[in-house]
Structure formats: structure tokens, C-alpha cells
Amino acid sequence: MSIDKELLEILACPKCRGDIRLSKDEKYIVCDNCKLLYEIREDIPVMLIDEAKQVENTDEY
Template identity: 60%
Template sequence: MAINQELLDILACPQCKGEIRLNDPQDGLICEACRLVYEIRDDIPIMLIEEAKPFNL
């Protein structure tokens, strides 16, 4: 997984515009406020609300 920290610093949740963070397996970006995970496919974050999956904390 090659998500650059600089990219993570500028990305925001498309739904609430809040902070996102990389999950532990580093295959998705988590918005804790919306309780959504945005998948990373082929090193590209899929930042579409309709593609996001719910998660439990």
C-alpha cells in the first residue's frame, strides 16, 4: 500500500468533510464521524459516498 501521508493530509470525507484515517490493514480510509470506510483499490482511494461501506468501531 502506497498511500502517501501528504495525500492523506488533504483528503476529507466526501459526506461530512471531516477527517479520515487509514485503517489497520491499510486497504481503506475511515471516517469515524460517518462510520464509513472508503475502499482503496489499486492504490487509489474510492471517495464516492455510494461506494462507501459502513463499519463498527
């Protein structure tokens, strides 16, 4: 099961309040602005800044 598209439309990055997107493998919510990956666990996005994964380049996600 995947994240509901309507849910993705209303979610925002908790750090910058910017737009987010679903990663190619649908395992993360990606903020291209902050370069953060928010993990999706059991179809629930964990939108906690402290638990986000910092990456150098979000293009590969």
C-alpha cells in the same frame, strides 16, 4: 505500496467533510464520524459515498 501520507492529510470525508484516517490493514480510508469505509483499489482511494461501506464500529479498522 501505500497511500501517500501527504495525500491523507489533504483528503476529507466527502459526506461530512471531516477528518479521515487509514485503516490498520491499509485497505480502507476510515471516517470515524460517519462510520464509513472507503475502499482503496490499486493504491487509489475510492471516495464515493455510494460505494462506501457503512459499519457500526470503526474501532476494529
